[in-house]
Amino acid sequence: MKVLVTGHKGYIGPHVVKLFQNAGHQVTGVDLNLFEECAWENLPTADNELSKDFRDLTMDELSGHDCVIHLAAISNDPMGDLVEDLTYANNLRGSIDLAKKSKEAGVPRFLFSGSCSVYGKGESLDLDETANLNPITAYAHSKIETEKEVKKMADDNFAPAYLRNATAYGHSPNLRIDLVVNNLLGCAFVNGNIQIKSDGTPWRPLVHCKDIARAFLAFAEAPREAIFNKAVNIGSNEENYQVKDVADIVQKLLPDAEIVYTNEVGEDPRNYRVNFDLLSEVIPGFKLEYSVESGMVELFDKFKEHNFSKEDFDGDQFVRIRTLKHKLNKLEVAQ
Numbered sequence: 363m364k365v366l367v368t369g370h371k372g373y374i375g376p377h378v379v380k381l382f383q384n385a386g387h388q389v390t391g392v393d394l395n396l397f398e399e400c401a402w403e404n405l406p407t408a409d410n411e412l413s414k415d416f417r418d419l420t421m422d423e424l425s426g427h428d429c430v431i432h433l434a435a436i437s438n439d440p441m442g443d444l445v446e447d448l449t450y451a452n453n454l455r456g457s458i459d460l461a462k463k464s465k466e467a468g469v470p471r472f473l474f475s476g477s478c479s480v481y482g483k484g485e486s487l488d489l490d491e492t493a494n495l496n497p498i499t500a501y502a503h504s505k506i507e508t509e510k511e512v513k514k515m516a517d518d519n520f521a522p523a524y525l526r527n528a529t530a531y532g533h534s535p536n537l538r539i540d541l542v543v544n545n546l547l548g549c550a551f552v553n554g555n556i557q558i559k560s561d562g563t564p565w566r567p568l569v570h571c572k573d574i575a576r577a578f579l580a581f582a583e584a585p586r587e588a589i590f591n592k593a594v595n596i597g598s599n600e601e602n603y604q605v606k607d608v609a610d611i612v613q614k615l616l617p618d619a620e621i622v623y624t625n626e627v628g629e630d631p632r633n634y635r636v637n638f639d640l641l642s643e644v645i646p647g648f649k650l651e652y653s654v655e656s657g658m659v660e661l662f663d664k665f666k667e668h669n670f671s672k673e674d675f676d677g678d679q680f681v682r683i684r685t686l687k688h689k690l691n692k693l694e695v696a697q
C-alpha cells in the first residue's frame with residue numbers, strides 16, 4: 363500500500379512511519395518541520411520526503427496513494443488558544459481542503475487524527491461515540507468541525523474515518539513533555555517532586571503514542587466497510603485515569619518524589635472518561651500494547667539513557683507551545 367502521512371515528524375508520526383514501513387507499506391511524509399530539531403533520537407525517514415505545508419499539496423503529489431493519514435495540526439489545547447486563528451486555518455479549513463483534494467485525486471481512504479477532547483466537559487462518565495460533544499477549546503472545535511464536514515464527502519469512492527485519540531503519552535523519537543503522563547514523570551525525574559496543576563480529580567483517557575500509530579495501521583488495513591465514515595475512540599476502558607492516579611504511578615517508580623498540588627489552573631473543566639467498546643467491534647482483536655504503567659517504565663529508562671535534565675524539562679525542546687512561538691511565521695506565510 364502507498365500511504366501519505368502528514369505531520370510525520372511530530373510526536374506520533376515517527377511511530378506511524380516505522381510501523382507502516384515494517385508492515386511493508388510505502389510512506390510519503392509531508393511535514394513543515396516545525397519540531398524537527400526538537401527530536402531526541404533520529405527520526406525514521408519516509409520513502410518520499412516532502413518538506414512543505416500540507417495545504418500546498420498538489421493533486422499530482424496526492425494521487426497514486428491508497429490512503430492519506432492526516433496527523434499534521436497545531437496539536438494541543440493551550441497552543442490552540444494561543445493561536446486561535448491559525449488553529450482554525452490549519453486544523454479546520456486546511457483539513458477539510460485536504461480531504462476534498464484527496465477525494466478529487468482519487469485517494470480511496472482518508473484517516474483523520476481526531477481527539478477525545480471533543481467530549482470536553484463530559485456530561486457523564488463512560489462517554490461513547492454517541493455522547494454529546496462539549497468542545498471547550500479552539501483545538502477541540504477544529505477536530506469536531508472537521509469530522510462533520512468530511513463526513514459529507516464519504517461515498518463509494520472515498521472512505522474517511524475519524525480516530526478520536528485519547529491523550530497520548532510515552533516515548534517517541536520526537537518526545538513531548540507537555541502531556542500529562544510525560545510531564546509528571548519528567549518533573550519527578552528532574553525536580554524530585556510531582557507537581558499537579560489541577561486538584562487532581564479530572565478524568566482523562568490515556569494511550570501510548572505508539573498504540574495510536576498501531577490503530578492507524580489497523581484502520582488502513584481494515585476492510586473498507588468496517589471503517590467507512592466511522593468516528594471511533596482510540597484507547598481502552600481500563601486506561602481512564604484521574605490525574606492523581608497518574609501521580610501515584612509516578613511515585614511507584616520514584617518513591618522519594620513528593621506529590622505537590624500547585625493549583626495553577628484551578629478547577630480543570632476538561633474532564634472526561636471514555637468508553638472504547640466500538641474500537642474492538644471495528645477492529646476485532648485490537649488490544650493496546652501498553653498500559654500507563656508499562657509506558658512509564660519505558661520512558662523512565664529513556665530519561666536515564668538520555669540524561670534528561672532540569673534544563674531539558676524547563677527548556678523549549680520538548681514543549682510544543684514554547685517552540686511554536688518562534689515558528690508561527692512558518693504557518694502564517696502559508697495561509
Ligand SMILES: NC(=O)c1ccc[n+]([C@@H]2O[C@H](COP(=O)([O-])OP(=O)(O)OC[C@H]3O[C@@H](n4cnc5c(N)ncnc54)[C@H](O)[C@@H]3O)[C@@H](O)[C@H]2O)c1
Nearest residue numbers: 369371372373374393394396415416433434435437527530
Ligand atoms: N498527542 C496527543 O495527545 C494527541 C491526542 C489526540 C490527538 N492528537 C492528534 O494527532 C495528531 C498528531 O499529534 P502529535 O502529538 O504528533 O503532534 P505534534 O505537534 O507533535 O506534530 C504535528 C506535526 O505536524 C506538523 N505540521 C503542523 N502543521 C503543518 C502544516 N500546515 N503542514 C505540514 N506539517 C504541519 C508539525 O511540523 C509537526 O511535525 C494531531 O492532529 C493531534 O491533534 C494528538
